[in-house]
Amino acid sequence: MKIAVLTSGGDSPGMNAAVRAVVRECIYNGIDPYGVKFGYQGLIDNNLYKMNVYSVADIIQRGGTMIKTSRCQEMYEEAGVKKAAETLLANKIENLVVIGGDGSYKGALSLSKYGINVMAIPGTIDNDVACTDYTIGFDTAVNTAVEAISKIRDTSLSHNRVSVVEVMGRNCGNLAISAGLAGGAEAIVVPEREYSVEAICEKMLKGKDRGKLHSIIVYAEGAGDINEFAKRVEELTSLTVNVTDLGYIQRGGSPTAFDRILAARMGSMAVNLLIKGEKNKAICLRGGEYVAMDLEEALSMEGVFDEENYNVAMRLSI
Numbered sequence: 001m002k003i004a005v006l007t008s009g010g011d012s013p014g015m016n017a018a019v020r021a022v023v024r025e026c027i028y029n030g031i032d033p034y035g036v037k038f039g040y041q042g043l044i045d046n047n048l049y050k051m052n053v054y055s056v057a058d059i060i061q062r063g064g065t066m067i068k069t070s071r072c073q074e075m076y077e078e079a080g081v082k083k084a085a086e087t088l089l090a091n092k093i094e095n096l097v098v099i100g101g102d103g104s105y106k107g108a109l110s111l112s113k114y115g116i117n118v119m120a121i122p123g124t125i126d127n128d129v130a131c132t133d134y135t136i137g138f139d140t141a142v143n144t145a146v147e148a149i150s151k152i153r154d155t156s157l158s159h160n161r162v163s164v165v166e167v168m169g170r171n172c173g174n175l176a177i178s179a180g181l182a183g184g185a186e187a188i189v190v191p192e193r194e195y196s197v198e199a200i201c202e203k204m205l206k207g208k209d210r211g212k213l214h215s216i217i218v219y220a221e222g223a224g225d226i227n228e229f230a231k232r233v234e235e236l237t238s239l240t241v242n243v244t245d246l247g248y249i250q251r252g253g254s255p256t257a258f259d260r261i262l263a264a265r266m267g268s269m270a271v272n273l274l275i276k277g278e279k280n281k282a283i284c285l286r287g288g289e290y291v292a293m294d295l296e297e298a299l300s301m302e303g304v305f306d307e308e309n310y311n312v313a314m315r316l317s318i
């Protein structure tokens with residue numbers, strides 16, 4: 001038996017730990033593991049190699065992905081999917097573990113139609129895969145953002161300024177919500193909820209009357225133009241407003257223990273399910289339990305927004 005593993009889409013801290021888990025679980029069970037370089041692009045280009053126990057030594061603590069990743073446009077076309085499947089079959093590999101976000105899951109589902117047995121593991125800092133409570137990399141990214149927000153808070157307080165901090169997440173506000181809640185933000189702006197800049201400013205001015213010296217606003221990248229928002233805040237409050245885009249630092253760094261454990265459990269589970277002959281599943285953590293869900297069903301799920309954390313954050317940010 002052979003199992004290939006690839007990482008796809010934006011990288012996330014803990015992807016390496018997941019690759020390690022897949023490879024080591026394969027070796028433990030006498031299966032040949034193959035690493036695909038640059039995600040689906042590596043399948044299209046026949047860029048894969050046999051891995052061994054040493055291939056994944058000393059990577060558990062490293063951010064990024066040692067087998068590389070890419071955003072592969074060809075996988076959105078039938079010809080690309082066919083080519084990717086043919087590469088696997090030509091190498092006599094019928095099993096594939098895909099680590100990525102829901103775009104990568106769609107690629108995996110397409111490959112399953114060509115007879116490839118796939119397992120999908122959620123790896124993205126966005127925490128926007130509906131079937132799982134957590135994606136690998138999210139916890140690390142939240143911690144990175146909170147650390148940055150704490151530093152911004154220091155200087156914001158020294159100067160009595162308003163700091164608007166942009167975090168990633170594509171169209172999803174979950175990273176902003178967790179970072180804002182943990183960072184004690186005065187406001188969190190996310191694409192999923194309408195907001196009134198006037199109401200946010202009114203709250204800040206009331207806070208100022210009470211003696212509050214500065215404010216932090218966490219702004220999700222999907223919520224629109226942060227500079228226009230900041231300009232409007234400045235106009236309405238006459239306070240000095242600074243904008244910080246945390247950018248790609250959120251995607252790097254050593255994964256937290258939580259992300260490493262998530263990666264280890266999910267990678268191990270994916271391989272064990274393939275050994276049992278199961279296929280086309282999404283590995284999820286749901287309500288504290290690791291479960292495997294039908295991939296097509298997992299992809300049809302909606303509702304990733306962290307409503308409860310958002311509501312609590314709103315109530316606490318008086």
Ligand code: F6P
Binds near residue numbers: 009101124
């Ligand atoms: O999906 C992860 C993510 O970092 C998003 O938060 C962000 O919108 C996007 O990837 C950035 O993608 P790229 O690396 O292609 O600029």
